[in-house]
Amino acid sequence: MDEIIYEDAEQKTEVEIPEKLVFGKIFTDHIFEMDYNTEKGWHNPTIKKYGNFSMSPAAMVLHYGQAIFEGLKAYKHSDGKIALFRPEKNFERLNRSARRLCIPEIDIEFALKALKKLIKLEQNWIPTKPGHSLYIRPLIFANDPYIGVKPSDTYKFIIMLSPVGPYYPEGFKPVPILVTDKYMRAVRKGVGDCKTAGNYAASLLAQREAKKEGYTQVLWLDAIEQKYIEEVGTMNIFIRFKDEIATPMLTGSILPGVTRMSVLEILKDWGMNINERMISIDEVSEAYKNNSLVEIFGTGTAAIISSVSKLKFNDTIMQFDENNAGELGTKLYEEILGIQYGTKEDKFGWMQFID
Numbered sequence: 161m162d163e164i165i166y167e168d169a170e171q172k173t174e175v176e177i178p179e180k181l182v183f184g185k186i187f188t189d190h191i192f193e194m195d196y197n198t199e200k201g202w203h204n205p206t207i208k209k210y211g212n213f214s215m216s217p218a219a220m221v222l223h224y225g226q227a228i229f230e231g232l233k234a235y236k237h238s239d240g241k242i243a244l245f246r247p248e249k250n251f252e253r254l255n256r257s258a259r260r261l262c263i264p265e266i267d268i269e270f271a272l273k274a275l276k277k278l279i280k281l282e283q284n285w286i287p288t289k290p291g292h293s294l295y296i297r298p299l300i301f302a303n304d305p306y307i308g309v310k311p312s313d314t315y316k317f318i319i320m321l322s323p324v325g326p327y328y329p330e331g332f333k334p335v336p337i338l339v340t341d342k343y344m345r346a347v348r349k350g351v352g353d354c355k356t357a358g359n360y361a362a363s364l365l366a367q368r369e370a371k372k373e374g375y376t377q378v379l380w381l382d383a384i385e386q387k388y389i390e391e392v393g394t395m396n397i398f399i400r401f402k403d404e405i406a407t408p409m410l411t412g413s414i415l416p417g418v419t420r421m422s423v424l425e426i427l428k429d430w431g432m433n434i435n436e437r438m439i440s441i442d443e444v445s446e447a448y449k450n451n452s453l454v455e456i457f458g459t460g461t462a463a464i465i466s467s468v469s470k471l472k473f474n475d476t477i478m479q480f481d482e483n484n485a486g487e488l489g490t491k492l493y494e495e496i497l498g499i500q501y502g503t504k505e506d507k508f509g510w511m512q513f514i515d
């Protein structure tokens with residue numbers, strides 16, 4: 161791979177980060193960009209000024225959605241060190257998504273190197289207040305100016321950065337979730353286990369209807385039997401029964417979260433009884449009725465852990481503590497947050513540092 165070119169890339173030392181950070185609205189001064197074509201493969205790796213693209217109205221991504229992305233974060237520790245949480249997992253998943261969407265894979269080592277160089281240049285953009293971080297968005301999209309349906313011959317890979325505040329500015333608060341069987345998110349052997357653009361477009365209507373009913377997110381059911389719980393919006397889901405912690409097994413229609421994987425590893429280390437298995441919504445509501453359902457929480461990069469205050473499925477409402485997050489969810493939240501911000505021992509060796 162070519163050396164990374166710095167094009168008009170000068171570090172800003174005086175950076176103005178707004179007091180109140182709304183997720184995903186402001187971006188740092190530079191992006192990483194590289195191109196793909198069939199002759200050269202991935203080439204022209206460049207760190208350049210953030211700005212608009214010029215692209216053909218026929219660019220294939222706009223018509224057929226051949227696009228994949230990732231989401232991870234960089235944290236500034238109190239000693240000034242910059243840390244990333246398991247970034248190789250995100251690039252491995254990007255390549256998995258790439259294979260499914262007929263997108264050429266990237267060199268993970270090189271992408272990690274490029275990411276670290278970009279963050280180093282933009283380090284003054286990493287907010288240092290508690291719970292703040294730099295959100296990282298890698299993206300690959302099809303760029304052929306052609307409106308026939310086929311895999312594109314040209315692509316762009318970019319990494320953009322956005323400073324973000326804590327997911328729960330008023331403290332770790334549980335959220336109400338609606339289980340829907342009106343719409344389905346993904347089907348086994350489809351693309352539900354890929355972070356690809358169309359999955360999110362397809363989820364918007366259900367999200368909108370849930371919001372109207374006063375619910376923050378939708379919990380999806382499997383599309384075949386329409387009774388097994390799968391995941392929540394952009395989070396995986398965990399159910400804590402009296403004697404077991406269960407999470408839906410990865411059947412192919414669920415996005416394999418890095419946070420999910422990390423939570424499973426921590427729970428195993430804590431010696432808890434964990435199972436990745438099929439969990440029907442009926443099993444969950446039965447457990448609620450006979451008092452063997454302890455807590456429910458979601459896992460994802462943005463919030464780490466989201467405790468569930470209420471779960472509604474048709475006429476059944478499962479009500480949990482509205483003001484306080486569940487015990488295990490809170491413990492996991494503090495553990496992972498501590499590892500990410502360097503206040504707890506990183507015994508699994510998850511963090512990577514930028515020097």
Ligand SMILES: *Cc1c(COP(=O)(O)O)cnc(C)c1O
Nearest residue numbers: 394395396415417418419460461
């Ligand atoms: C990104 C995402 C998740 C969570 O994955 P993490 O790697 O933990 O952030 C879960 N479900 C969906 C649909 C997602 O897009």
